[in-house]
Amino acid sequence: MQIINRPSxxxxxxxHAKGTIGLVPTMGALHEGHLSxxxxxxxxxxxxxxxxFVNPHQFGEGEDYDKYPRVPDKDAAxxxxxxxxxxxxxxxxxxxxxxxxxxxxxxxxxDILEGEIRPIHFRGVTTVCLxxxxxxxxxxxxxxxKDFQQVCVIRKMTKELNLPLxxxxxxxxxxxxxxxxxxxxxxxxxxxxxxxxxxxxAMFAARRAVENGCRAVEExxxxxxxxxxxxxxxxxxxVTVRDPETLMPAENAxxxxxxxxxxxxxxxxxxxxxxx
Amino acid sequence: MQIINRPSxxxxxxxHAKGTIGLVPTMGALHEGHLSxxxxxxxxxxxxxxxxFVNPHQFGEGEDYDKYPRVPDKDAAxxxxxxxxxxxxxxxxxxxxxxxxxxxxxxxxxDILEGEIRPIHFRGVTTVCLxxxxxxxxxxxxxxxKDFQQVCVIRKMTKELNLPLxxxxxxxxxxxxxxxxxxxxxxxxxxxxxxxxxxxxAMFAARRAVENGCRAVEExxxxxxxxxxxxxxxxxxxVTVRDPETLMPAENAxxxxxxxxxxxxxxxxxxxxxxx
Numbered sequence: 001m002q003i004i005n006r007p008s009x010x011x012x013x014x015x016h017a018k019g020t021i022g023l024v025p026t027m028g029a030l031h032e033g034h035l036s037x038x039x040x041x042x043x044x045x046x047x048x049x050x051x052x053f054v055n056p057h058q059f060g061e062g063e064d065y066d067k068y069p070r071v072p073d074k075d076a077a078x079x080x081x082x083x084x085x086x087x088x089x090x091x092x093x094x095x096x097x098x099x100x101x102x103x104x105x106x107x108x109x110x111d112i113l114e115g116e117i118r119p120i121h122f123r124g125v126t127t128v129c130l131x132x133x134x135x136x137x138x139x140x141x142x143x144x145x146k147d148f149q150q151v152c153v154i155r156k157m158t159k160e161l162n163l164p165l166x167x168x169x170x171x172x173x174x175x176x177x178x179x180x181x182x183x184x185x186x187x188x189x190x191x192x193x194x195x196x197x198x199x200x201x202a203m204f205a206a207r208r209a210v211e212n213g214c215r216a217v218e219e220x221x222x223x224x225x226x227x228x229x230x231x232x233x234x235x236x237x238x239v240t241v242r243d244p245e246t247l248m249p250a251e252n253a254x255x256x257x258x259x260x261x262x263x264x265x266x267x268x269x270x271x272x273x274x275x276x
Numbered sequence: 277m278q279i280i281n282r283p284s285x286x287x288x289x290x291x292h293a294k295g296t297i298g299l300v301p302t303m304g305a306l307h308e309g310h311l312s313x314x315x316x317x318x319x320x321x322x323x324x325x326x327x328x329f330v331n332p333h334q335f336g337e338g339e340d341y342d343k344y345p346r347v348p349d350k351d352a353a354x355x356x357x358x359x360x361x362x363x364x365x366x367x368x369x370x371x372x373x374x375x376x377x378x379x380x381x382x383x384x385x386x387d388i389l390e391g392e393i394r395p396i397h398f399r400g401v402t403t404v405c406l407x408x409x410x411x412x413x414x415x416x417x418x419x420x421x422k423d424f425q426q427v428c429v430i431r432k433m434t435k436e437l438n439l440p441l442x443x444x445x446x447x448x449x450x451x452x453x454x455x456x457x458x459x460x461x462x463x464x465x466x467x468x469x470x471x472x473x474x475x476x477x478a479m480f481a482a483r484r485a486v487e488n489g490c491r492a493v494e495e496x497x498x499x500x501x502x503x504x505x506x507x508x509x510x511x512x513x514x515v516t517v518r519d520p521e522t523l524m525p526a527e528n529a530x531x532x533x534x535x536x537x538x539x540x541x542x543x544x545x546x547x548x549x550x551x552x
Contacts, residue, residue, distance in 0.1 A: 007438055015440065101383040102402075102436035108377045126378075127437075134438040160378035162283055162410040164291065 001080045003087045007095065007135045010049070010088050014136045017085075019046025023138035025129060028052040028089075029069040029183035030078050033173040037142040038082040040170050049136050050079045051088040053095065058124030069183055088136075095131065103127050104161070106153050112247060113259060114149050114270070117237050125150055126157050133158075133165060140166045144173075146180050148259060148272040152247055172272070174200060180271045187267040195231035196269055199262055202227035202239070203273035206258045210275040217241045220253050220275070228262055237261035237268075244274060277356045279363045283371065283411045286325070286364050290412045293361075295322025299414035301405055304328040304365075305345040305459035306354050309449040313418040314358040316446050325412050326355045327364040329371065334400030345459055364412075371407065379403050380437070382429050388523060389535060390425050390546070393513050401426055402433050409434075409441060416442045420449075422456050424535060424548040428523055448548070450476060456547045463543040471507035472545055475538055478503035478515070479549035482534045486551040493517045496529050496551070504538055513537035513544075520550060 004010050014021055022045025024037045030052075041048045052075050059065035072089060079087045103123055109115075110122035133141060143151045155167045173181045178200035179193070188196065202224040209220060225239045239260045241250045250256035259272040280286050290297055298321030300313045306328075317324045328351050335341035348365060355363045379399055385391075386398035409417060419427045431443045449457045454476035455469065464472065478500040485496060501515045515536045517526045526532035535548040 011438070011440060097436075099384075100436055101385065102380065102433050103383065104378065104380045104437075106378045108375075131436075131438050134440070137440070157378050160373075160376055160407075161380075162287070162407050164287060164410065164413070 001076075001084050001087060003076055003089060005088075005090055005094065007090055007131075010086065011135050011137075013086065014047075014049070014138075017047040020139040021045060021047045021049065021136055023132060023136050023141045024048070024050045024084075025132050025141065025143070026050060026052055026075075027054045027068065027183065028075045029071055029186075030075045031173075031181045031183060033144050033146060033181040035078060035082055036173050037144060037170050038079065038084055040168065041140065041142050042083050044168070045140055047086075048084045049086045049088055049138065050084045051090075051132050051136075052079075053088075053090055053128070055095075055124055055128045056092055057096070057127065058121050060118050060120055063118070064184070064187075067187075069186055088132075095128065104130050104157065106157050106160075109149075109153055109156055109247060113238055113240070113242075114261065117261065122150070122153050126153060129154055130157065130161070133163060138165065140168055142168045142170060145169050145272070145274075146172045146182065146270070148244075148257060149247060152245065178204065180269075182269065184267055184269070188264065189266060192264045192266060195233075196262070196264060196267075198227050198231040199260055199269060199271045202260065203258060203271055206253075207273050207275055210253050215253050217250050217253050217256070220258060224258060224260065228260065231262075231264075233262045233264055235263040237263065241275070277352075277360050277363060279352055279365060281364075281366055281370065283366055283407075286362065287411050287413075289362065290323070290325070290414075293323040296415040297321060297323045297325065297412055299408060299412045299417045300324070300326045300360075301408050301417065301419070302326060302328055302351075303330045303344065303459065304351045305347055305462075306351045307449075307457045307459060309420050309422060309457040311354060311358055312449050313420060313446050314355065314360055316444065317416065317418050318359050320444070321416055323362075324360045325362045325364055325414065326360045327366075327408050327412075328355075329364075329366055329404070331371075331400055331404045332368055333372070333403065334397050336394050336396055339394070340460070340463075343463075345462055364408075371404065380406050380433065382433050382436075385425075385429055385432055385523060389514055389516070389518075390537065393537065398426070398429050402429060405430055406433065406437070409439060414441060416444055418444045418446060421445050421548070422448045422458065422546070424520075424533060425523060428521065454480065456545075458545065460543055460545070464540065465542060468540045468542060471509075472538070472540060472543075474503050474507040475536055475545060475547045478536065479534060479547055482529075483549050483551055486529050491529050493526050493529050493532070496534060500534060500536065504536060507538075507540075509538045509540055511539040513539065517551070
């Protein structure tokens, strides 16, 4: 595996790569969730690039950009072990040279849910992803379902900008106790981690309810919120049942997605589950 | 030459094309200016695509979208004659399907000059160009110097989004009397056309002044404005000497560009000239 910092160098290598190029965009601090994406890419593609870049432009004022975990050597060892061909770790100065002012935005879909709480977040995500897609000319890009709205936004951008690219959404990876893997789980105290388990419990309960025939969106949302409130969160940003493509409020729980964002003292967590 | 309407069909053909793909993005109503771009593309590329699309999103409220000249059969004959491989003439519905909401913007550079007068113009231009670049996967795209700011904006977008693409700027083509070719010249009465000649006269005079040693930006601007005012325009949006890359006010006329936008009763004209 090569570790490369310069975007132009990755472009050059990719322009000579044979077969399908697979990209796994990450912000590093890799966990099993990320590694499942790398494995999927390795399985579906001929040439696999993992990008490791804590993108400053997707963090708002007062968010955790400075404290976001950075463990480049550990990330490199994990990528190497999973058989990635390139680990692309650019600097912010290389990604955003002085005077940088080009932004891509998916309006509407980014104004709700996460976008409502984190106003510039998705503009940063779509811009950096488009740059990474262009640098690598990947034919497939792999994203975790954990950031459900992010995948919706990237898919809409890809389609509307006519990018010749498949966005592959991979299932959420959870700890044995149900907590969705996240680099931000490291922020939690032991007590918070215990309390946070109610989020995944709420997710699983919602799926079981739909499996058992419940179709009432309000009932699902109410039950999930009640479960989450048991953990005495600092705030619940949303617990809502949505259409899995448009993210508009769902009318029928079957075929929808339940999404939640919950704050504790030291962390803000998101989770979701597809309801069949 | 094939005439193709569907973006997906052009994508498919381009994905199998050998060598360098050259794109000439136009809004149709082709004149010698456009044809010089097609010839340049034919000379520099292996596969030449001319796009012919009156992009609704680059026209503001009250602008000339409805009356913009549309002569598809004549355009097709001209492209065929110049040896284009594909004429791509999509519908607005194919380019902007229902619910379309992805926009690319180059902030700053699009807030001045044309962008100040036409607030949504460049957002429409950059978005449609990015779509065309992605559909065709062109290695070179050809633009006329006539729309000087447009080329600056497209170049900045291309660089900042890491598109593997050369933006080729081709010289302004003028009528024998000096008027810069434009599809909008057709809007003018005979009298307006005579008056409008002062714009190119002002351009040439500025170049001569710099050739003769003048370096004073204000003097160049004042002389150009005086020449243009002789034609009794309805308004002069700007007559200004700028840095040819950043479009910020130039400090020295040598190596700069003089840009002008002038309104008559039936037309708004732009012109520019590089000052050496």
